[in-house]
Every structure is written in C-alpha cells, then in structure tokens.
Amino acid sequence: MPATDTISDRAQEIVDEFALFNDWMGRYEHLMELGDDIPVIDDDDKTDDHYVHGCQSDVWIRADYDEDDNVLRFEGDSNAKITKGLAALVIRVLNEQPPEAVESAEFDFLDEIGLQDNLSSQRNNGLRAMIEQMRERARTFRN
Amino acid sequence: MPATTSPTTDTASFDVEAFRADFPALQQDIYEDTPLVYLDNAATSQKPTSVIDRLDHFYRHENSNVHRGVHRLSQEATDEYESARASMQTFLNADRPEEVIFTRGTTEGLNLVASAFGQMVVEEGDEILLTEMEHHSNIVPWQMLAERVGAEIRVLPVTDRGELQMDRLGEFLTEDTALMAVTHISNTLGTINPVADLIDAAHAIDVPVVVDGAQSAPHLSIDVQALDADFFAFSGHKMFGPTGIGILYGKYEHLDAMPPYQGGGDMIDQVSFDGTTHDDPPHKFEAGTPNIADVVGLGTAAEYIMDLDWEAVQAHEEDVLAHATEQARAIDGVRIIGTAPDKTSVLSFVFDDVHPYDAGTFLDRMGITVRTGHHCTQPLVKRYGLPGTIRASFAAYNTRDDADALANGLRKVKDMLG
Numbered sequence: 213m214p215a216t217d218t219i220s221d222r223a224q225e226i227v228d229e230f231a232l233f234n235d236w237m238g239r240y241e242h243l244m245e246l247g248d249d250i251p252v253i254d255d256d257d258k259t260d261d262h263y264v265h266g267c268q269s270d271v272w273i274r275a276d277y278d279e280d281d282n283v284l285r286f287e288g289d290s291n292a293k294i295t296k297g298l299a300a301l302v303i304r305v306l307n308e309q310p311p312e313a314v315e316s317a318e319f320d321f322l323d324e325i326g327l328q329d330n331l332s333s334q335r336n337n338g339l340r341a342m343i344e345q346m347r348e349r350a351r352t353f354r355n
Numbered sequence: 356m357p358a359t360t361s362p363t364t365d366t367a368s369f370d371v372e373a374f375r376a377d378f379p380a381l382q383q384d385i386y387e388d389t390p391l392v393y394l395d396n397a398a399t400s401q402k403p404t405s406v407i408d409r410l411d412h413f414y415r416h417e418n419s420n421v422h423r424g425v426h427r428l429s430q431e432a433t434d435e436y437e438s439a440r441a442s443m444q445t446f447l448n449a450d451r452p453e454e455v456i457f458t459r460g461t462t463e464g465l466n467l468v469a470s471a472f473g474q475m476v477v478e479e480g481d482e483i484l485l486t487e488m489e490h491h492s493n494i495v496p497w498q499m500l501a502e503r504v505g506a507e508i509r510v511l512p513v514t515d516r517g518e519l520q521m522d523r524l525g526e527f528l529t530e531d532t533a534l535m536a537v538t539h540i541s542n543t544l545g546t547i548n549p550v551a552d553l554i555d556a557a558h559a560i561d562v563p564v565v566v567d568g569a570q571s572a573p574h575l576s577i578d579v580q581a582l583d584a585d586f587f588a589f590s591g592h593k594m595f596g597p598t599g600i601g602i603l604y605g606k607y608e609h610l611d612a613m614p615p616y617q618g619g620g621d622m623i624d625q626v627s628f629d630g631t632t633h634d635d636p637p638h639k640f641e642a643g644t645p646n647i648a649d650v651v652g653l654g655t656a657a658e659y660i661m662d663l664d665w666e667a668v669q670a671h672e673e674d675v676l677a678h679a680t681e682q683a684r685a686i687d688g689v690r691i692i693g694t695a696p697d698k699t700s701v702l703s704f705v706f707d708d709v710h711p712y713d714a715g716t717f718l719d720r721m722g723i724t725v726r727t728g729h730h731c732t733q734p735l736v737k738r739y740g741l742p743g744t745i746r747a748s749f750a751a752y753n754t755r756d757d758a759d760a761l762a763n764g765l766r767k768v769k770d771m772l773g
Contacts, residue, residue: 236386236720237771244772268712268728268743291742292710293772328386328720 219313222305223321230325239326240294247296250303253287264345267338269295273303275349283308284350288342298322298331298339306346314350319343369667375752377403389722392760397542397570397701397748398726399592402656406595409655413648421647422621422638436647439654440637446657447587447604448578454610456603456637457650461569462492464588464603465536467640468565469496471613472586472605473534476563479505481533484562486511486519486548487738488541491731493567497536506533513738517544517693521552528556535564539571543730543746544693545676545701547575554583563609569593573750574672574699576665579604591649595750596656600649603640610636617642668751672700675749679758686765688773692744703730703744706765709772711743717771718745723764 233239253262253274264271269292276285286303290296301322306314322331322339331339375381380401385391393401413435419428421436437452444452458464473496477483483497487510494508501508511527512520528535535557540547554564563585568577572589579587587604591597605613615622615633619642624632633639679702683689688707706714715727728743729736736743747761 240717240720241771269710270742292712294713294716295710328716331716 219305219309219317223319226301226304227321227324233326236326240297243297243301243327244293245297246300246304247290247293247298250289250296250300251285251287251307253289257287258289264338264341266341267295268292269338271295271299271338271342273299273342273345275346277311277353281308282310284311284314284346284353286346294331295338298336299342302339302342302346311350311353315347315354317343317347368664369671369751371671371752371754374663375754377405378752379404379407381752385722385724386720389720392723392757392764394747394749394753394757394761395724395726396573396593396750396753397730397746399598400573400595400750401752402597403595403659405659406597406652406656410597410648410652413651417651418648420644432647435651435654436645439650439657442654442657442661443602446577446661447602448580449604450580451607453636454604454607456605456610456640457645458588458601458603459599459646460590460592460601461567461588464586464601465492465565465567466496467603467616468586468588468605469500471616471640472563472609473497473500474504475613477501477504477506477533480531481506482509482529482531483507484509484511484527484532484535486537487513488517488519488544488546488548488732488735489536489538490542490567490569491733492569493536493538493565494734510734511537513546513735516695517541517546517698518695519546519548519553521549524553524556528560528562530560532557532560532562535562536567537564538567538569540574540699540701541693541732541735542570542701542748543703543732543735543744544695545698545703545748546693546695547571547697547699549697550584551582558583570701574669585609591653591656594656595659596653597649600646600653602653605636607636610640613640615639615642619643621645663751672749672751675753675755675758676700676702678755679747679749679761682758682762683765686762686769688769689765692739692741700749702747702749705741705744706768706773709768711745713772714745714765714768717768718761718764721760721764721767723761725761 230239253272257274258272262272262274269290271290273288286307288299378401383391417432419432421433440452440455443455483506509527539550557564565586566584568587568589573594585606589602591600622634622639622642624634690705692703711727715725718725726746
C-alpha cells in the first residue's frame with residue numbers, strides 16, 4: 213500500500229525527533245542511527261547507474277517505480293556515516309511517494325534539525341546531488 | 356650608545372602569541388561557543404591587520420588606475436604598484452623587477468607558462484615531465500599543452516613515504532624531455548622536494564624547469580637565483596596576502612622571448628589595424644587593468660614576512676608539526692600519509708574505519724578546520740589507494756595548543772565513529 217502521510221508530515225516528524233536532543237553530538241548520533249536503518253541497496257546494484265556524483269564520499273541511490281501503486285521506492289548506501297544518515301533522511305521522506313510529489317519536494321526541514329549549515333541542502337553539494345538524482349528519476353516516471 | 360656595547364645576542368626570536376594577535380579572523384568563535392582552530396592554511400591563510408589596513412587605505416586614499424596617468428593620483432597608484440613589484444623581487448631574490456609578473460594566482464601563472472612558453476619549447480613527440488604529487492593546477496595545463504602539440508606526459512613516481520623516486524630520475528628525465536614542472540612542496544603530503552637537485556639535473560641536459568611554489572612561498576625562504584628556476588609560480592593568499600593575486604617569476608631571457616599570453620590594454624607598445632607591437636616584460640604579460648589593490652596588499656604581506664626572523668619562524672613551524680605528528684600518531688587507528696624526513700606544515704592522515712568526510716564534519720563542529728578529500732591531487736591519493744585524507748595544515752600563527760586541540764578532536768571522533 214502506498215503511504216498516506218505526506219512528505220511534509222514526515223519532514224515535520226523528523227524535525228520533532230531531532231528536537232529531543234539538546235546537544236549536537238546527540239543529534240549526530242541520531243543521524244547515524246537513522247543511517248543504519250536505511251533501506252540498503254544491494255552490493256550488486258552499486259553501479260555507475262546508481263552512483264551519485266558530486267559527493268566527497270561514495271553514495272548510491274536506487275529508485276524503483278511501482279506502477280500499480282504509482283509510487284517510487286528508494287534504496288541507498290554510503291561509505292561515510294554522516295552521508296548515509298542524510299541519505300536515510302531524504303529516503304525516509306520520499307519513499308513510497310508518487311513521482312510528482314518526489315519531484316516537487318522541498319528539503320527546508322534539513323535546516324531545522326540542528327546540524328551544521330554546511331549540511332543544508334543549499335550548501336552541501338553531495339546532498340544536493342542526491343536530491344537532484346532522486347528528482348531526475350521521479351521525472352522519468354511522471355505520468 | 357658607546358661603540359663597544361656588545362651586539363644584541365643573535366638568538367632566534369619569534370613571539371607566536373604576539374604574531375597571532377595580528378590576525379583578527381583567528382580571534383573568533385565558531386558555532387557560538389567554540390573557538391576557531393584554523394588548520395586549513397595550505398588552502399588559504401588568514402590575513403594580518405597590516406594587509407587588511409593596506410587594502411582599506413588604498414581604496415580610501417590611493418585608488419586610481421596605473422600607468423600612463425597624467426594626474427597625481429594615478430602616479431601615486433603606479434608608484435605603489437611598482438613598489439610592490441620591488442618587494443616581491445626582494446622576497447624572491449629575483450635578479451630584476453621585470454622578472455616579476457602579477458597574476459591571479461599560481462594556477463594562472465602555470466597556465467601562462469604552459470601557454471606562452473610551452474608552445475615555444477614543446478614540440479610534437481616531446482615529453483613533459485611531471486611528478487606523481489602534483490596539484491591538478493600543475494597537471495592539467497600541461498595536459499592541455501601536450502594535447503595541442505602532440506607531446507607526451509611522463510610522471511616521476513613517489514615512494515610509500517611520499518618522496519620523489521630520485522633514484523629513477525634518469526628513466527624519466529631524458530633527451531626526449533622538453534620541459535619539467537614540479538611542485539616545491541606537496542600540498543597533500545608536506546614533502547619538501549629537492550628542487551635544486553632536480554633543476555641541476557634538468558639543466559645539465561638543457562631542460563627548463565617550472566616550479567609550483569604555492570606551498571613553499573609561505574614556509575621557505577625563496578631564492579629563485581640560488582634555485583636557478585626558470586619559472587616559479589605562487590599565490591598571495593596562502594602567504595597572508597589577498598586572494599586573487601599571485602606571482603609568476605620567470606627568467607628575463609624567457610619572458611623576453613615569449614609571446615604575450617593575453618592581449619589588451621597595458622601590454623602594448625603601438626596598436627594599429629595593420630598590427631600591434633607589444634610592450635616589454637613584465638607589462639607584456641599584464642594585459643588590462645591589473646588587480647592594483649591586491650598587488651599593493653601582497654607587497655605588504657611580503658614585507659610583513661620579510662620583517663620576521665624567518666629562521667625562528669621555521670623552527671617554530673617545525674616544532675608545531677613535530678608535536679602535531681607525535682600527538683596524532685599516538686591515537687589508535689590514525690595512519691599518517693606522507694612521512695618524508697624533509698617536510699613542512701602539512702599533516703595528512705587517515706583513520707581506520709572512519710571516512711575522512713565524517714571526521715572532517717565532526718572536527719568542524721568542534722571548531723577545528725581541516726580539509727578532507729583529494730586536495731586536488733587525485734593521482735597521488737589514488738596511488739595510496741585512499742578515498743581521500745584528512746589534512747591539517749599549519750601556518751606560523753599555529754601553536755602546540757592547536758595541535759593538542761586537533762588531537763583531542765580526533766579522540767572524540769574516534770569515540771563517536773570508530
């Protein structure tokens with residue numbers, strides 16, 4: 213079944229979750245824990261097709277389209293823990309959403325979870341590349 | 356004072372705390388609560404008050420375009436501009452001021468040589484000799500030249516410790532070599548290369564040598580005549596000067612023989628639609644209105660450096676690097692990349708099981724600015740089979756306390772990520 217909650221609901225849920233931590237170390241530990249729960253991409257799928265260019269670490273994101281439910285399903289991985297956590301956050305808000313929603317999703321919530329400015333979607337090239345790749349995939353499946 | 360008074364004892368003196376106080380940017384907190392520990396000096400240095408004030412003064416009181424101005428302000432700006440050139444001549448120990456060309460930085464200097472000099476001396480079938488530790492700025496311009504003329508790039512390899520394999524130089528420096536380009540100090544490893552030996556060997560078979568001095572200008576006393584370098588390029592911003600300004604030194608005989616790099620105002624003698632004759636060096640290579648304010652600021656930075664007791668500064672820098680190295684080495688899982696005996700001011704390392712990006716991000720949150728990644732030396736980092744390194748790079752204003760802060764930060768990174 214496709215998810216019924218919206219991207220902005222999920223983003224708000226993440227912001228609320230991070231607000232429970234009152235120091236940066238706690239927030240980063242939480243980010244890395246989220247990375248451990250990422251729907252992980254198969255090692256065999258870590259190919260050029262799924263590689264995200266523009267990151268300092270290796271990142272792979274795979275997108276599959278479920279035609280019956282009209283949603284995208286994402287898997288990802290990274291060899292850097294912070295990047296993997298960020299990938300997990302982005303996947304968490306976009307997973308099982310229709311292509312149109314993925315394409316137009318906003319990521320302002322990343323600025324509100326108390327990580328450094330340089331991990332915002334505006335300032336971080338890698339994060340931007342990840343999001344752009346997911347949007348690009350969404351575009352190809354848009355009805 | 357009586358003539359018999361004994362001279363001031365000539366001991367090395369460098370008051371690092373007083374020196375540090377000259378740099379306003381070092382006095383700030385990062386992330387509200389965390390003092391800045393600035394260890395990214397190989398990328399760019401902070402600026403002393405004298406340089407900042409000099410730029411301010413120029414724009415407030417002296418700003419005018421240089422050369423050919425009939426009015427007083429232009430003449431003053433020209434005097435300041437040319438006086439900065441004289442300062443840079445002294446800084447480099449160049450034979451004459453005309454050998455000092457103002458560029459935007461090391462990269463532009465190297466491109467200028469590759470373009471204007473390269474096309475004179477490198478022909479189809481020739482070889483251009485580089486080393487495995489070059490910055491991309493000292494690789495790509497030569498690749499572009501090689502492609503244009505049909506030449507080949509050869510690469511002198513490095514050892515596991517990060518030294519050039521000098522015992523193999525004969526294999527690479529041959530009668531086919533038309534030009535050699537080498538970095539004075541590796542920006543990734545800190546290795547000081549035996550550039551004088553390389554130049555001697557190259558000159559013995561009439562091969563000109565281009566030296567990338569981006570990392571050496573801030574740390575070594577530069578003497579282009581003693582080195583006998585044909586060209587020596589560096590940037591102002593890594594040696595306490597402004598960004599967007601650099602120097603290309605070239606032997607006058609080369610500069611005189613070279614065609615201009617860019618055309619425009621300030622580089623001409625006579626212009627007509629039938630043809631143009633160009634000015635002599637250095638103006639031949641300074642087309643258009645130059646970066647006057649930053650030239651003047653760079654001159655101030657060079658004077659500032661030359662006022663220091665450089666031997667004492669170097670002793671201090673060596674002490675801080677040795678201390679930082681010892682501290683880092685004591686942390687389980689840290690492996691130092693670049694362990695040449697002759698190195699300066701760069702500590703590159705990797706952490707077992709911790710990605711450099713993660714480590715760099717955490718250190719940043721603790722106020723410690725390091726750089727992570729390939730440092731624009733992808734072939735070198737690949738040679739060590741690494742995804743990148745964590746690089747702490749020091750300047751004269753860094754102290755043992757900064758090195759200790761780095762070590763404490765690394766221990767926390769290990770606790771959180773290791």
